[in-house]
Amino acid sequence: MATETEVGELLHQxxxxxxxxxxxRVDAWAALVSSVERGYGDDIxxxxxxxxxxxxxxxxxxxxxxxIVQLWTPQIRSLDERFKAATVDDGGQALALFHxxxxxxxxxWRRHPRILTDDLGRSLRSAGAIGTEPDTA
Incomplete structure (x- = not known):
C-alpha cells in the first residue's frame, strides 16, 4: 500500500x-454534497x-x-449517506443521456439530485428525472 503523496502522484500519472x-478530494466531495442538498445551481x-x-x-x-483509509472512511461514509439522502436513485437513466x-x-453516477433547480434541474427533467423544486424541499 502507498502513502497519500504516492497515491496522488500515481493517479496523476x-x-x-x-x-x-x-x-x-474529501473537501470537494463535501462541497458537492452540500450543494446538492441546497439545490445544485450549475449545469449538467x-x-x-x-x-x-x-x-x-x-x-x-x-x-x-x-x-489513511481508516482515518478518512468515517467522514466519507457520512458524506456518502448525506449524498444518498439528497439524491434519487434512477439507475443512472437521467445522467446517462449526458455522460x-x-x-x-x-x-x-446512478443518482441525481432530489432538488431539481436551475440548469441542472432543467437538463435532468428533460431526461425524465423527477424531483422537487427548491422551495418545496
Whole structure:
C-alpha cells in the first residue's frame, strides 16, 4: 500500500489533472454534497465534472495505506449517506443521456439530485428525472 503523496502522484500519472490529496478530494466531495442538498445551481457538465471527486476517492482507496483509509472512511461514509439522502436513485437513466456512466460500483453516477433547480434541474427533467423544486424541499 502507498502513502497519500504516492497515491496522488500515481493517479496523476494515470490521467488525473493533478496530484490531489485525500483532504482536497474529501473537501470537494463535501462541497458537492452540500450543494446538492441546497439545490445544485450549475449545469449538467459541471455536475458530472464535480462527481469525479468521488471517483478519485474510490480509486485512491484501492491503493492507500490502511491507516489513511481508516482515518478518512468515517467522514466519507457520512458524506456518502448525506449524498444518498439528497439524491434519487434512477439507475443512472437521467445522467446517462449526458455522460457515459462508469461501472456499477460507482453508485453515485446512478443518482441525481432530489432538488431539481436551475440548469441542472432543467437538463435532468428533460431526461425524465423527477424531483422537487427548491422551495418545496
Amino acid at each position: 494515470r490521467g488525473w489533472r493533478m496530484a490531489f490529496t485525500v483532504a482536497e 457538465h459541471e455536475y458530472t465534472n464535480d462527481l469525479y471527486c468521488r471517483n478519485w476517492l474510490h480509486e485512491a482507496w484501492l491503493l492507500l495505506d490502511e491507516h 457515459r456512466l462508469p461501472g456499477p460500483d460507482l453508485w453515485w
